[in-house]
Amino acid sequence: MNRRSLLVAARALAIIVLVAAAVPILLELLGFAPPPALRALLVGSIGSFDALVSATLVRVTPLMLTGLAVAVAFRAGVFNIGAEGQLLTGAACAAAVGLAGRGSLPGAIALPFELIAGAIGGASWAAIAAVLRARFRVLEVISTILLNFIALYLVSYLVRGPLQEPLHIYPQSEALPADARLPRVIAGSRLHAGFPLAIATAMILWWYVRFTAGGFRLRVVGANPDAARSAGEIDVARMTIIAFLVSGALAGLAGAIEVTGVTFALYENISPGYGYTGIAVALLARLGPLAVIPSAMLFGALEAGATAMQRDAGVPSVVVSIAEAAIILGLVVLSRVSVVTGAGRRGSEREAPEGEDA
Amino acid sequence: MNAALEQSALTIGVAFIEATMRTATPLALAASGELVVERTGMINIGLEGIILTGAFASLVGATHGGIAAGFVAAAAGGMLIALLFALVTLWAHGDQIVTGMALTLLALGATGTLYRTAYGATGAALSIPTSGPMPIPILSRIPLLGPALFAQPPVAYAAIVVVLMLWWWLSRTHAGLALRAIGESPDAAEAAGIPVRRYRLGAALFGGVMGGLAGGALVLAQAGTFAEGMSAGRGFIAIAIVVLGRWSAIGVAFAALLFGSTTALQYLAQAIGLAVPYQLFLALPYALTLAALAGIGGRVTPPAVLAKIE
Numbered sequence: 202m203n204r205r206s207l208l209v210a211a212r213a214l215a216i217i218v219l220v221a222a223a224v225p226i227l228l229e230l231l232g233f234a235p236p237p238a239l240r241a242l243l244v245g246s247i248g249s250f251d252a253l254v255s256a257t258l259v260r261v262t263p264l265m266l267t268g269l270a271v272a273v274a275f276r277a278g279v280f281n282i283g284a285e286g287q288l289l290t291g292a293a294c295a296a297a298v299g300l301a302g303r304g305s306l307p308g309a310i311a312l313p314f315e316l317i318a319g320a321i322g323g324a325s326w327a328a329i330a331a332v333l334r335a336r337f338r339v340l341e342v343i344s345t346i347l348l349n350f351i352a353l354y355l356v357s358y359l360v361r362g363p364l365q366e367p368l369h370i371y372p373q374s375e376a377l378p379a380d381a382r383l384p385r386v387i388a389g390s391r392l393h394a395g396f397p398l399a400i401a402t403a404m405i406l407w408w409y410v411r412f413t414a415g416g417f418r419l420r421v422v423g424a425n426p427d428a429a430r431s432a433g434e435i436d437v438a439r440m441t442i443i444a445f446l447v448s449g450a451l452a453g454l455a456g457a458i459e460v461t462g463v464t465f466a467l468y469e470n471i472s473p474g475y476g477y478t479g480i481a482v483a484l485l486a487r488l489g490p491l492a493v494i495p496s497a498m499l500f501g502a503l504e505a506g507a508t509a510m511q512r513d514a515g516v517p518s519v520v521v522s523i524a525e526a527a528i529i530l531g532l533v534v535l536s537r538v539s540v541v542t543g544a545g546r547r548g549s550e551r552e553a554p555e556g557e558d559a
Numbered sequence: 560m561n562a563a564l565e566q567s568a569l570t571i572g573v574a575f576i577e578a579t580m581r582t583a584t585p586l587a588l589a590a591s592g593e594l595v596v597e598r599t600g601m602i603n604i605g606l607e608g609i610i611l612t613g614a615f616a617s618l619v620g621a622t623h624g625g626i627a628a629g630f631v632a633a634a635a636g637g638m639l640i641a642l643l644f645a646l647v648t649l650w651a652h653g654d655q656i657v658t659g660m661a662l663t664l665l666a667l668g669a670t671g672t673l674y675r676t677a678y679g680a681t682g683a684a685l686s687i688p689t690s691g692p693m694p695i696p697i698l699s700r701i702p703l704l705g706p707a708l709f710a711q712p713p714v715a716y717a718a719i720v721v722v723l724m725l726w727w728w729l730s731r732t733h734a735g736l737a738l739r740a741i742g743e744s745p746d747a748a749e750a751a752g753i754p755v756r757r758y759r760l761g762a763a764l765f766g767g768v769m770g771g772l773a774g775g776a777l778v779l780a781q782a783g784t785f786a787e788g789m790s791a792g793r794g795f796i797a798i799a800i801v802v803l804g805r806w807s808a809i810g811v812a813f814a815a816l817l818f819g820s821t822t823a824l825q826y827l828a829q830a831i832g833l834a835v836p837y838q839l840f841l842a843l844p845y846a847l848t849l850a851a852l853a854g855i856g857g858r859v860t861p862p863a864v865l866a867k868i869e
Contacts, residue, residue: 231676280656329849337853342604342656343802344852346795347845354842362836480660517675519787522668529661530643533653 245509261501267479277444283345285476286352291453294322308380323453583819592769604659607794608666613774637771742862
């Protein structure tokens, strides 16, 4: 680790410490006694092996993948805020494929199909925003957010329509057959094979971004599209679309893993905002695929702890959103270089040549 | 067509126009504010959070001091978030889009936490004074259009006044011209002696007030209650409306009406008894926003430096 990345890590740590110090004050202001609330937060996230594995790491898994999805996109100058919607469409596709293959496909075959379907589902949802940007100059910040809402209503329709369980009582799909689910990696816990899969994905992406020509092009396009086009003769439009698709596929995979590893059925509320938290995960990791792992661990622990805090100390769990926002704002304010491109404070210059700001 | 059927068709038509106006009001307010923000070359994605904060603040204000206090609190709440946005982007030089996202997240967390802390997890029994229709004496008696257009809550008329004043201010006053100059070339504006940062701060705060009032209108003139995350993407739709309205006040008003009508279609379909999944209508405003943005893509000119401060 060189001096610069040490500095970066130190700054990220300083922000986390500051936010952590602010939490008791915030609790006090809201009229909750800090000690029991904080105890619940810690016990519920890392206080026991079971909390760590079944609560925290189970939440870390989708956060790692949505964090990677956002990191890849932002690296290429693509403001994909749509990981939430891509996660939902991925989950829907995985559930649809798993349920369609029931009785005909053995689990060993159905499972990879479900995951691939999830990735394709997420990528297709991202492709809409990619086409809108490339073809019609629609700013993806807006289009991906609008697509999140449409995906939400799509899932809402699916679980009350075509994919609803056969009794037509509950707004959810039928459960996936036992052999078409992700296996548990630690017996007796809720931790499933999606966790090592997410870690492996992070490592592959790190290797790709760092050591391959494609990864180099991705970074150049994000940092300076003009130079990429003129000096590097890089097809910027093509790289942009690839970044969109990879990003969507990662978020879709997160959805597929939730369905096959955690819920085993499609629900409306399958994601408590993993796609949005993924943005915080990626920014704290400064868009580095390896750094996404510890970053996702932090946010996963925070969300697991918040659930425990609501259950055991009566503190609303949404309070973590405040902490997450504070971390992002702290990063934005304290980083001397742009958190988004890592290339100095040049705002969204990367978008200027193609005029996608419209 | 027999008389009874004709009468019910008329009723549905009136209800449709009335619903269009009602849903367009908060959108027009929020988009007017964002229009001014964008005319200075900034973009505040935190508008969603501003509307949500305004909605919650209006609930607090109205429970303690009635409707007027509700709107004042809404404006103040929205302005507070906008002030944060201005501080982070104009003074700390933070990225506008990331800052806006973070502020929306902050508003979601803060309003959710405060709501549950102050009003309990259910809040269902919550009742606040709401702003009823204020028929305009003569105009509201015009057959058909009268009750549809001129029996709106006061905030709807306020939105119309704001749009007209904004149009006049932007196109006819010296300050409006200066503001537009900043969006085209902040360096040239600075060189011409225009205090760029002060204008941008003012614009951001105005955007906050209008977004806050939009949230207030949602609670006090539409829903009559608060729900977590009730802004439901209206901030983002308002940003799209600014694009559709081609960065002009009048254009923004018409674009807001267009989106109001897509939401109102829902009521129309229910009235006719159309057998379509209701989620289709819920998704329609978002889908139409996308389609409209694609439709005008490349044919509009945004302020030259949009979202590109430093």
